[in-house]
Amino acid sequence: MAKVVIDGTEIEVADGITILNAARQLGGHSVPPAMCYYSTLKGSGGKCRVCLVKVAQGSAKDPRPMPKLVASCSTPVADGMVIQNLTSPEVLEARKGVVEFLLINHPLDCPICDQAGECDLQNLAYEHGVGKTRYEEERRKFEKIDIGDKIKLHMTRCILCYRCTMVANQLTDNRVHGVLNRGDASEISTYIEKAVDNDFSGNMIDVCPVGALTDKTFRFKSRVWFTKPMDAHRNCTKCSGKVVLWMKDNEVLRVSARKDQYGEVKEFICNECRYDHKSATDWTIEGPRHIDRHSVIAQNHYEKTDLLTLKKEIERQIEFQKGKPLPEPNRTLAE
Amino acid sequence: MESLTNRSIIVSNKKMTFSEKIYLPAILSGVMITIKHLFRKSATVRYPEKTREFSEIYRGQHVLKRDDNGAERCTACGLCAVSCPAEAITMVAEERKKGEENLYREEKYAATYEINMLRCIFCGLCEEACPKEAIFLTDRLVSTDYGRDGFIYGKDKLVESATDRIDISKRQTKEVLEFKKQKQLTHNK
Numbered sequence: 001m002a003k004v005v006i007d008g009t010e011i012e013v014a015d016g017i018t019i020l021n022a023a024r025q026l027g028g029h030s031v032p033p034a035m036c037y038y039s040t041l042k043g044s045g046g047k048c049r050v051c052l053v054k055v056a057q058g059s060a061k062d063p064r065p066m067p068k069l070v071a072s073c074s075t076p077v078a079d080g081m082v083i084q085n086l087t088s089p090e091v092l093e094a095r096k097g098v099v100e101f102l103l104i105n106h107p108l109d110c111p112i113c114d115q116a117g118e119c120d121l122q123n124l125a126y127e128h129g130v131g132k133t134r135y136e137e138e139r140r141k142f143e144k145i146d147i148g149d150k151i152k153l154h155m156t157r158c159i160l161c162y163r164c165t166m167v168a169n170q171l172t173d174n175r176v177h178g179v180l181n182r183g184d185a186s187e188i189s190t191y192i193e194k195a196v197d198n199d200f201s202g203n204m205i206d207v208c209p210v211g212a213l214t215d216k217t218f219r220f221k222s223r224v225w226f227t228k229p230m231d232a233h234r235n236c237t238k239c240s241g242k243v244v245l246w247m248k249d250n251e252v253l254r255v256s257a258r259k260d261q262y263g264e265v266k267e268f269i270c271n272e273c274r275y276d277h278k279s280a281t282d283w284t285i286e287g288p289r290h291i292d293r294h295s296v297i298a299q300n301h302y303e304k305t306d307l308l309t310l311k312k313e314i315e316r317q318i319e320f321q322k323g324k325p326l327p328e329p330n331r332t333l334a335e
Numbered sequence: 336m337e338s339l340t341n342r343s344i345i346v347s348n349k350k351m352t353f354s355e356k357i358y359l360p361a362i363l364s365g366v367m368i369t370i371k372h373l374f375r376k377s378a379t380v381r382y383p384e385k386t387r388e389f390s391e392i393y394r395g396q397h398v399l400k401r402d403d404n405g406a407e408r409c410t411a412c413g414l415c416a417v418s419c420p421a422e423a424i425t426m427v428a429e430e431r432k433k434g435e436e437n438l439y440r441e442e443k444y445a446a447t448y449e450i451n452m453l454r455c456i457f458c459g460l461c462e463e464a465c466p467k468e469a470i471f472l473t474d475r476l477v478s479t480d481y482g483r484d485g486f487i488y489g490k491d492k493l494v495e496s497a498t499d500r501i502d503i504s505k506r507q508t509k510e511v512l513e514f515k516k517q518k519q520l521t522h523n524k
Contacts, residue, residue, distance in 0.1 A: 111412030111466050112443045220428045220443050223413035299417055 036161035037073035045073035099129035115211030172198035415461035423454035
């Protein structure tokens with residue numbers, strides 16, 4: 001076990017896990033954002049540099065600070081490490097720069113993009129970025145590509161996180177797409193637009209943090225915040241069958257896998273569940289999906305309040321008013 | 336009992352004087368006020384022959400603007416509908432086909448776009464939310480009707496005609512004009 005301090009809070013974590021995962025065990029605001037790291041995909045992370053943190057003290061044995069900011073998704077913790085995320089102005093400044101770099105070649109066509117409203121890059125830019133760009137050059141241009149008949153690739157929106165190629169590598173048995181070229185010329189390609197027809201290829205849509213890979217069956221059907229997300233399941237021989245239905249009235253507009261609070265899918269779903277069952281009668285609907293209150297998707301959605309959680313929250317506030325430090329909300333009860 | 340607030344007034348049963356009893360001075364002073372107003376400027380106008388001057392930023396009937404080439408600016412992003420406090424706006428988006436580039440500016444457009452003028456409270460939040468400078472409120476008044484259906488304005492009533500443009504240049508705020516200077520940002524290409 002290793003004792004680390006993240007933003008002034010001490011936590012004991014298992015040896016060898018990364019700083020990002022240690023922060024996620026702690027929860028709350030000091031979890032660094034991540035655009036390329038994906039806990040269920042091996043080898044992901046280290047590309048986008050969004051999760052940079054400052055290590056003010058390397059370890060108990062060697063208390064020197066690390067000379068540069070480190071990517072928290074690929075740096076393992078050491079006993080006695082002191083990590084600064086939100087408490088370090090250096091990190092916030094660097095993160096602003098990273099967001100600006102990610103947005104340099106991004107077309108900012110959110111009004112058209114189907115991902116708008118559930119886009120990681122949109123959230124990141126909103127929380128950590130600056131509202132203005134200093135970039136005046138032409139942005140890179142690509143033709144839109146159909147990857148198979150169900151997925152649309154907008155290469156202009158891609159931030160090269162490599163998550164989709166990892167899905168293809170690790171979830172499907174033969175990879176038919178990868179990244180061609182280098183630097184800002186690199187692009188996702190299927191080698192002459194060869195169709196991706198594996199049973200789990202649709203998960204590329206869910207892992208894509210931006211709107212580069214989108215569901216063609218949902219293309220321009222509705223904005224995400226006008227749909228009602230419902231948890232549902234069905235008996236599926238290929239996958240767990242646990243999905244989210246994005247509904248309008250009684251019509252199922254889109255089926256996607258369930259994402260956790262960090263936007264990561266833990267149980268991938270098969271293409272049959274994703275594309276072929278667009279009728280509410282095919283599914284056993286469990287109830288409305290919990291959507292974070294700060295998300296635009298939560299607009300006009302109402303949830304039944306869990307009274308026990310509410311009581312805990314009120315007690316937490318009363319504690320705070322007595323002058324004690326505000327304890328973190330108990331997430332396990334809320335879920 | 337003594338009053339707590341000092342705001343109460345004790346009613347007096349004062350006897351009227353002779354001049355007050357005959358009421359004539361009071362009536363005459365009332366008539367004088369009426370006569371005085373005969374020579375004053377009238378407070379009303381003869382609508383609809385005459386209309387009052389509108390403020391530059393008057394919030395009347397909406398218009399969906401076209402761009403300089405006559406293509407519709409609206410891309411059915413739904414931000415007006417989500418910002419609308421009265422939920423008066425609905426739309427259905429569609430993908431632009433090849434050969435329609437002169438009709439719609441972006442690859443997605445609003446196939447139907449409806450504003451329920453009975454629900455609308457003319458707050459102007461749709462105009463504020465629009466990222467494409469497509470919807471504006473104008474100084475035109477929404478006309479009356481006998482049925483409710485007539486107040487659901489579709490694209491036929493909202494989109495300006497390509498030949499007869501509606502001037503909204505005075506509504507553009509300083510921030511909008513500043514934003515427009517950054518040509519790279521205005522619309523994706």
